[in-house]
Amino acid sequence: MTRPRIAIIGAGLAGVTLARRLDEHADVLVLEKSRGTSGRMATRHKDGVSFDHGAQYFTIRDAAFHALLEPALDEGIIETWSRPVHHLTATGVLEEREDRSPRIVAVPGMSRLAKWLAKPLKVQFETRAIALEGKVGDWKLDCDHGSVEGRFDWVVSTAPAPQTACLLPLHPANQEALEGVRMNGCFTLMLQLKPDIDLPFAAAQISHPILGWIAHNNTKPGREAGNHLVVHANNRWSDTNLEEPPEQVQARMIAALEALLPAVRNALIAPPVLHRWRYANVETPLGEPFLLDMDRHLAACGDWCLGNRVEAAFLSANALADALLLQMETA
Numbered sequence: 001m002t003r004p005r006i007a008i009i010g011a012g013l014a015g016v017t018l019a020r021r022l023d024e025h026a027d028v029l030v031l032e033k034s035r036g037t038s039g040r041m042a043t044r045h046k047d048g049v050s051f052d053h054g055a056q057y058f059t060i061r062d063a064a065f066h067a068l069l070e071p072a073l074d075e076g077i078i079e080t081w082s083r084p085v086h087h088l089t090a091t092g093v094l095e096e097r098e099d100r101s102p103r104i105v106a107v108p109g110m111s112r113l114a115k116w117l118a119k120p121l122k123v124q125f126e127t128r129a130i131a132l133e134g135k136v137g138d139w140k141l142d143c144d145h146g147s148v149e150g151r152f153d154w155v156v157s158t159a160p161a162p163q164t165a166c167l168l169p170l171h172p173a174n175q176e177a178l179e180g181v182r183m184n185g186c187f188t189l190m191l192q193l194k195p196d197i198d199l200p201f202a203a204a205q206i207s208h209p210i211l212g213w214i215a216h217n218n219t220k221p222g223r224e225a226g227n228h229l230v231v232h233a234n235n236r237w238s239d240t241n242l243e244e245p246p247e248q249v250q251a252r253m254i255a256a257l258e259a260l261l262p263a264v265r266n267a268l269i270a271p272p273v274l275h276r277w278r279y280a281n282v283e284t285p286l287g288e289p290f291l292l293d294m295d296r297h298l299a300a301c302g303d304w305c306l307g308n309r310v311e312a313a314f315l316s317a318n319a320l321a322d323a324l325l326l327q328m329e330t331a
Helices: 013-022 063-074 112-117 161-167 172-179 235-240 246-260 310-330
Strands: 005-009 027-031 044-046 049-051 078-080 085-088 104-106 129-135 138-143 154-157 182-192 203-206 211-216 228-233 273-284 291-293 298-300
Touching: 005 013, 013 027, 013 112, 013 310, 044 273, 049 228, 063 078, 063 112, 063 310, 104 112, 129 161, 138 154, 154 161, 154 310, 161 172, 161 273, 172 291, 182 235, 182 246, 211 246, 228 235, 228 246, 235 273, 246 273, 291 310
Parallel strands: 005 027, 005 154, 085 203, 154 298
Antiparallel strands: 044 049, 078 104, 129 138, 182 228, 182 273, 203 211, 211 228, 291 298
16 A cells, blocks of 8 residues: 655644654655744754743643653653742732642753654755645645645645645635634743843743743753843733834833843843744634544644643644544545
């Protein structure tokens, strides 16, 4: 029997999880628009310093997710970030928060985990899928640098819901469900501070009109020594300012941070770096683990199906893998 050929769009956690499950049963090609894996589990490197500028940590609650990651824990690919997360009010009052599930990070940066998971896979980088042509079982992917070689029996998107809606010609009912997903943007500010600046916390969620999160990236295991801050704007403010000039967004975030934490004022030792995430937070999830269009041989999965946690990306992809493998067995 001929092995089905499957294209998976996106090499974040959902994409590599799905590809690993299908790889023994199909010829799988993962297409990734950037130069590396990891999606929003991202790490930015600049002048010998790294910043986790996307997902800050994750938790492990599902047994299958734990089984997938147990070898990564044994190999030191992931470790527990044991420092507490506080709450910071808009007036600068620091409050303790109750710890629940242990916070896990990849080492030496959040992007390491997806890279490790993707090692046995065929991934084609710097390939942005822009159109899907053909027919059921004979799909052709057009990309920004030309067409991907060959035809595909199945195409699966793990891109954010709005991008998936634009790319896949799904059944109208699936398309309507997909368009009900709501995702928020986020601006991330990356700062290198003088070594003698001492803030009384490793990380904090912030209740503030502009800011939503701050963390000492260097308090995570395996990071470079120094004083490196990652600051997220809150999602509502980010959505409102998504198309504003980056220099204006950066200036307002720095001003808000300095007003909240005066110790940061005049403490920069390198130019700040700003990153815009157009799709960072899942406000309204799909409410189902995945979308599967059996008639068209199209599917979609990702954290946006189930919620806003890193583990949601795994759960979505794992459930879709079960459904696709069952279909392959009965085809």
